Each structure stands twice: as structure tokens, then as C-alpha cells.
Amino acid sequence: MMEVYLDNNATTMVDPLVFDEMKPFLTNIYGNPNSLHRFGSGTHPKMLEALDYLYDGINANDKDDIIITGNATESNNTVIKGIWIDKILNGDKNHIITTEVEHPAITATLKFLETQGVNVTYLPVNEEGVLEAHTVRAYIKDETALVTVMWANNETGKIFPIEEIGEICKEMNVAFHTDATQAIGKITVDVQKCNVDYLSFSAHKFHGPKGIGGLYVKKGYELSPLFHGGEQMAGKRAGTVDVASMVGMGLAMKLATQKSAIDYEQTVVKGYRDQLETAILEIPETLVIGGKDNRTPNTTLISIRGVEGESMLWDLNQKGIGASTGSACASESLEANPVMNAFGSDSELAHTGVRLSLSRFNTQEEVDYAIEVIKAAVMRLRHISSSYAYAPESHNSQL
């Protein structure tokens, strides 16, 4: 059976070139980078090279920091809790602005701060699932310590107006953080052009290893660290650096953000995504959540009436295809996909979302196979579905 991975917004496969780059640091060059001997210092050239790739990847200035962290969740926590410690606990500020559709790494952290007395504004998104930049301006006040807005949404792929929001924050003198986890490697990310003060990313979303990420901090915006300990990362993030993963992340960043890679995403990967989407949209009563404009080229979130998301995943998995739904009824909280709720979309459709997210490793053959399997699954599940079930006219349907 063919296996097709269409869940690249959850995680990606490690590029074989990246893995090759990492191997020496898991075998021969195992020294601690802080040690004063050849075993340790042997790691330095490739670590420095990795930093070059990371700085280039997001167009960071050499005067700025890119702190190596465990993942984007840690990066997000470092910014939000750092702002809390440095700007809010001292009484200067007491307000943070975000959106209703952030990843839990942002939302849950802010919910925690709310229990500590911090005011948080969750800005609504429009019917396309995007925050309109002017809304941010309306909510910034003197007490606002931070604006944090995702660069691209994990569920829909919708791209947020980061450059405009950055401009507004700069003008109004409020620190601006963006979680760019879903943007890097799919679209161009430029911290200088967009006036970003803090930016989080995670290697495993762009064909690097899991367990490593980064936090960009603009010069002058340094915060108290989340982890205290040794002097690694100039004291901004204690803990021995995972050298192999850092080196892997560096190369992964280069491979994902060089011009040819972004071009490939925008043409070939987008082409595959569009083929899948077009084929599904040929089925009656289907729609792209949030519409087709202004999305990352690899992502589509499609609602298929009458087909519950988790049962769709089951059928796809039985045929070797991995996809995702934001509304799995297995979770303890049977909340519909928050993104779909935030759109104010038809509640009937809230549990019918299927997310397909591709990568540069998908092939035409895989796309053709996936189209065939998806169509068959929709046929089967709609045949079982109560949404399309017979009832005589006399029946008072309560579904």
C-alpha cells in the first residue's frame, strides 16, 4: 500500500541531507561546546555555520539574538513570561494583545498569565480567519506590554498581515512578537522588513529534527531568561546545547528558506495542494474554510458536509494517508476546531474539517493516489452519514 504523508503542519520528515549533517555530532564530535578541549571546540565551526543559516533565513541583523530553544513552545513561553516578569510584575504595564486563533503555546500561556492578574485581549478574526491589522491599533493602550500574532495559521494556512501589524506596533511603541512556526519554509519571513521584535520558530516544521527551535530577539528587546543555569546562549537560555539538532536546524533553515526552496513551494507544492483541493471541491457540498486567498502554499482546510473529521482520518489512515482534523472527538473537550468557531462559520460544519498539509517531499503520484482515496472515503462515509439519511416527509427531523 502506498503511504502518503499529508500532515506537514503537524511535523515534517527530517531531510536526509539534514540527517547526514547531524550524524557526526551524534557519533564522533560529541564534546560539550563549552569545554576547553578539542572535543568541545570541534563543534564550533558547524554551530557558527548553523547560526549564519538561521540569521540569513529570517534576515536577522548580526546585532540581534537568535536563541536556540527546545521548540517554538519554549520560545513563545520565553517571550510571554519574560514580558510578564520584566514589564508587568514591576508595575509598568499590564496588558497583552493576541488573536482568537493562536496555537495553544500562546493561548494557554496567556490564560495562565490571566490567572496571575494580567489583562489579555483576544482579537477576533474576520470571516476569512485573518486578523485585520487596524484592529490591533484600536486595542493598544498605555498599559499594553506586548502584541503577539501568528505569522500563518496552522489550521487554515492563512497568512496574517505581519508587516502592517509590525508597523503599527513600532509607531505605537509596543513590543511585537510573532509565532512564525507555520510560515518559515513556506513563505518569505523577514524580521527587519516587518518590524518584528520577537519571533518563534521550530525546526521540525521545516524538515529539521524535533526538540529544537529558536527565538529571535531584536537588539534592545532582551528579556529575563526562562531557564537559569549555565552561560549557554550568552546566559539567555541555560542548558547544554543539543549540538546535533542545532546543526541540523541550521541546514534545514537554509534548505527551506533559500530562494529556490520558496519558489518550489510557491509553484510545485502549491500546484499539488491546488490539485487536491480542486478535486475535493468537485464533490458537492464542500468548501475551503477561510477561502483560498493569501494562504501558505502547502495547506488546505476543507469542510466536507456530512463527514465527521475523525472518521475521515480513519478511512484515510486505513489507506495509508496521514492527515489531520482540528475537531477529533477523542479529545476530552469536544470543542469544535477553535479556528472554525472563530470564523463564525456554520456550526453544522464545525466537525467536518479535514486539513491536508503538504511538503516538498510529496510527489505527483502521491497526490493522484490521495485524490482517489479521499473521494472513495467521502462516498463511503456519506453513505453511512445521518446527514444524508432517508426520512419520510412526516418525520420531524431533530438532527
Added chain:
Amino acid sequence: MAKGDLVSGSIWDEYSNNVIKRMDDPLHQGEITEERAKELKSKLIIADFGAESCGDAVRLYWAVNEDTNVIEESKFKSFGCGTAIASSDVMAELCIGKTVDEAVKITNIDVEFALRDNADTPAVPPQKMHCSVMAYDVIKKAAAEYKGVDMESFESEIMVCECARVSLGTIQEVIRINDLTTVEEITDYTKAGAFCKSCIKPGGHEDREWYLVDILKDTRLEMASDKLKNAADASQNGEASFDTMTIVQRIKAVDAVLDTDIRPMLVMDGGNMEIIDIKDNTPHYDIYIRYLGACNGCDSGSTGTLYAIESVLKDKVDENIRILPI
């Protein structure tokens, strides 16, 4: 939380083969039309439960012979996850050949049991147990439709946990009898809250009328108030023992003995004493006192007088009393 909770996302690994088989190929999926019901000389019953907007909906079709009340044919349609489909399938199957009254007795626990590969291993992980509840609810709905009654009439007790079918009465009783103080203990004793967890507290899988946290809180409050009432009644009837008394009652009891047996002696010598605190220091009751007036500083306060006070209280109030002057 424990070792078993740390790696998540394995729910599909816990399905029985029977669940998987029925998800992939449900045997009783389908419809019964009015024409088909006529062929069977039966009445067509259609019952709906759930809603797509909630993530789960099922439609049950029965062809019921009105002379015998036997369900001749039973089919379903389902909008839901794989477990919902498998549960509906086995539910429809269990109805076939039963009278409507017999079918109403099928519970979600029967549905889950019928999905097992062997009697000892659950067919679905705990968080999926809830899917079988809908299968049970739609049967009640169909029976109510057939009999022209309200579906609530089939349930005489308030079910707090539908997955494990634990009633409000049972939960209140185990809290009282076993002096339970946490929701985890309720779950250990009754299995309520062990499955989809909706009934533990608001904000879970679905909204409930009753939550374990509230039942626990209310029952504990009632227990505390009952305890006070019992203590007051016992004291009124002169049956109170020192260990069941409230702190106020204890102070009063000690003071009463001091007033009759001790204070007159002390006052004659130009002194007195007061109770500062009574502490339950199992197996002892430590009574902290302070001497007043001439007693304050008197050597006997830590020897003879102290011994006299303690022995009178041991004799008349409780033998575990110790007196500690401060």
C-alpha cells in the same frame, strides 16, 4: 497523571478488532423506508439523537410488528467518529428480534460489551466510552416514539455519569459512607468520571446537569452540617462524648467542670485561670491554659494545682486530656 498518561494520541491502538471491523464495514448501516416497513407488516419508527454541530448524530430506524411489539428490522445512519459508527452498528443489531420493552433495557454498557473481542478487555479506550451512550439514548428515543411517551420516562434515576451509568443517589451514598473528599476517590469507588470525563466538572466533552465536583462539595457541606446537628442533639440529650463535640462544645464542657470543681479553689487564693485553646493532638486533647491573678507565678501552678486540674478533667470530661499552662 501517571506513566500511562504521558504519551498521548494512542486511542486508535486500543480499539478491539470488532470495533475496527464494524467501523470499516458496518453491517446494519442503512435505512428502512415506509415501503419496506409495509412489506414487513410493521410500523416504521425513526428516531434522531445528537447533532452534527456537536460532532455526533445518529438516526435509528425500526420496523416494529404492532401485534407482538417485536423489532423486526433495525438500521442506522451515523454522523460521527469510527467508534460512534461501530457502537451504532452493534446497537442496531442488539435491537433485532427484541420487543420494544426489551430493547429499552439495552444500555451503553451492553453495547460496549458486545464490541469486545474478549470479556476482559474493553472494546474502546475510556474517552471513547461516550460514543456508546448515544447508541443507548437513541433506543430510548425510538421506544418513546413507538409508545407515544416521553423518553425521560424510561429513566427513573438521575444519571450523573452516563458512560458508567452511575446515579446521583449512588454517588452521594459513597461519599457519605466512605467519607470521600476528592473526585478521584469517587471515580475509584464508582467508576463515575472514569470515561469521557464530562461529568467531572464543567467545560468537558459535553455539558451536564450534574457535576462530580459540585456533588462532592454539596454532599461534604451537608455532611458537615449533619455532624454539627448530631453534636448539638447529643449534647442536648446529655449523650455527647468529647471526641464528637465541636470546639465550642468542648470549651463549654471543660469550662463547666472548671467552674464547679476548680475555679472556686483558685478564687479563694486570689487567683483564677482561663482556657486559651484546645488542640486535637491524637491520642491526646491538649488544653492550653493561663493562670490569672495570684495563680500567675505560683509554684504550685506547675505541680500540685496542675495535677489537680488535669485529674478532675480526666475524670469528668475525657481521660485523654492533658493540661499545658503557657
